[in-house]
Amino acid sequence: MRAGIPAFAKPARHGFTLMEVSAGLAILLMVSGSLIVMVQQHLTFMELSRRQAFLAEEAPKIGSILARMFQQADHYFIYENLAQARGGGTPVLTGGTAVRLFFKTAAQTVQERFITADTAGGRTSLRFHTPRADGSLSSWPICQGLQAAAFRADEGLLSALLTGPNGEEVAYCGGGR
Amino acid sequence: MKTGALRACQICVRRGSLLLEASVALGLVTALALLLMRGSLLAITGNQWAVMQTLTDACLSREAALAARLPFEDISADTSLWPVSAGTDSIAPQPVELGKMAGGRPVAGSLRRFRTAEPVTTADTGLAVWRLHSVLTYKIGEDDYVKTRSILRTR
Numbered sequence: 602m603r604a605g606i607p608a609f610a611k612p613a614r615h616g617f618t619l620m621e622v623s624a625g626l627a628i629l630l631m632v633s634g635s636l637i638v639m640v641q642q643h644l645t646f647m648e649l650s651r652r653q654a655f656l657a658e659e660a661p662k663i664g665s666i667l668a669r670m671f672q673q674a675d676h677y678f679i680y681e682n683l684a685q686a687r688g689g690g691t692p693v694l695t696g697g698t699a700v701r702l703f704f705k706t707a708a709q710t711v712q713e714r715f716i717t718a719d720t721a722g723g724r725t726s727l728r729f730h731t732p733r734a735d736g737s738l739s740s741w742p743i744c745q746g747l748q749a750a751a752f753r754a755d756e757g758l759l760s761a762l763l764t765g766p767n768g769e770e771v772a773y774c775g776g777g778r
Numbered sequence: 779m780k781t782g783a784l785r786a787c788q789i790c791v792r793r794g795s796l797l798l799e800a801s802v803a804l805g806l807v808t809a810l811a812l813l814l815m816r817g818s819l820l821a822i823t824g825n826q827w828a829v830m831q832t833l834t835d836a837c838l839s840r841e842a843a844l845a846a847r848l849p850f851e852d853i854s855a856d857t858s859l860w861p862v863s864a865g866t867d868s869i870a871p872q873p874v875e876l877g878k879m880a881g882g883r884p885v886a887g888s889l890r891r892f893r894t895a896e897p898v899t900t901a902d903t904g905l906a907v908w909r910l911h912s913v914l915t916y917k918i919g920e921d922d923y924v925k926t927r928s929i930l931r932t933r
Contacts, residue, residue, distance in 0.1 A: 621796070628800045635807045639814055646818035650825055652880040657828040664832070668839055758843045770878035771833060774840040776847045 655765035663727070663744045663763065664773045670716065670729075671759050671775020674702040679752045679759075683717045683730070687738075694755040716743070716761075718750035725750050727763075830918050833876040833885055838927045841889075841912035845929035853893065853908055853931060860910045863892035876916065887916035896930065907932045 617625075671677075679697035680686035686699040698718040703711050715730040715738070727743040727750055749764040762772045845860070853860060863869050871888035878884050889912060896907035911928045 624800075625796070628803070632803055632807055635804075635811060639807075639811045642811075643814055643818060646822060650821055653822075653825040653829055656832045656877075656879070657825045660832045661828075661835070664836055664839070671843075756844070757847050758840065760840070765880070767880035768878065768882040769880050770882075771836045772840065772877065773836050774843040776843045 652767050655767065656769050656771065659744060660763070660765070660769075660771050664771070666743055667716075667761055667773045668775055670702060670714075671761075671773070673704060674759075674775070675705045675711070677702050677754070677759050677776075679754050683715060683719075686715055686717075687732075695751075695753040697752040698750070700752045700759065700761075716752075718747075718752070720749075724748075724766075725764075727761075827918060829879065830876075830885075830916060830923075834887065834914055834916055834925050837874065837876045837887065837889075838912060838914060838925060841891075841914075842927050842929055845910040845912065845927075845931070848910075848931075850906075850931060850933045853910065854906070858893070860891045860893040860908075862894075871915065874914070885916075887914055889914050905932060 678686070678692040678701045679694065680690055680699045680701065681693055681697055683699045685691070686701045698720075700716045702714045702716065704714065706712055713732060715732075717728050717730065719726050719728055724745065725747040726745040727747070728740045729743055730738045730740040732738055744763075746766050747763055748766060748768065751762050753760050753762070758774045758776045760772055760774045762770065764770050848859065852858060861869065869890045869892050871890050874887050874889045876885045876887050891910070891912050893908045893910050896909050898905045898907055908931050909928050910931060911926060914925045916923055916925070
């Protein structure tokens with residue numbers, strides 16, 4: 602115990618001044634503001650990346666499938682829809698949503714297949730259809746979630762114009778051998 | 779007297795450490811921000827490259843299909859889409875739309891077409907052989923890139 606200081610007196614505690622507290626708050630605001638900006642920037646980049654996903658990831662796979670089918674087809678016709686394609690309606694040159702592909706087999710017989718652009722709920726999907734012996738169709742999806750898809754053959758080529766979910770457009774071409 | 783000087787020095791150290799801690803925190807945040815931005819930019823740049831490959835491949839699928847389907851008489855005609863040339867320099871490039879990016883923004887490139895005669899070693903066969911070249915030039919950022927397709931046609 603020092604001389605002159607009563608035994609019951611508590612030692613003086615040094616608190617923060619108003620300037621120190623203000624400086625601390627200002628620094629805290631700066632750091633949290635920087636973190637918020639970083640998160641916003643990251644979200645912006647993520648959104649940009651997501652918007653590019655169709656052309657960067659999906660379209661190459663769709664193009665690979667369509668190119669192989671188009672190249673192997675012996676000849677083709679385009680129709681307004683699947684019903685017309687199956688019923689032997691009048692083919693069209695532009696704006697078709699169904700293409701009827703004819704493939705030559707090793708036994709020199711001809712097999713038919715269909716690719717259609719089906720729109721439901723504002724979204725379009727491409728499907729590949731195979732006729733069964735009983736007349737029904739089995740099908741599997743090539744892709745889903747497009748804005749639109751259309752076939753055309755006005756240039757002597759079979760062309761599929763795909764419009765992606767964010768307005769992207771890409772056209773794949775092929776033709777009879 | 780000594781006790782008072784020691785206490786003042788302790789307060790100085792405490793105030794100085796606040797500034798040091800704040801600087802370290804801000805430095806760390808800045809470094810983290812730069813790292814995140816670099817990662818995001820790399821991801822976007824990679825996507826941009828993939829997108830351009832998709833569009834140019836699709837454009838060249840049309841070139842390959844057209845070159846394979848064109849009647850042979852049209853190939854060798856004066857008004858051929860693939861004129862005779864020794865190289866790409868003498869052929870004027872024509873603008874071509876490769877497709878559209880997200881949001882509907884069109885992407886442009888330039889296309890040169892020309893054909894070259896392929897040598898036929900056995901002249902008595904009467905073969906005419908042309909190779910049809912399509913040379914597509916496109917930009918990614920500030921750099922120019924070239925992609926080609928060639929189709930061999932024989933009669």
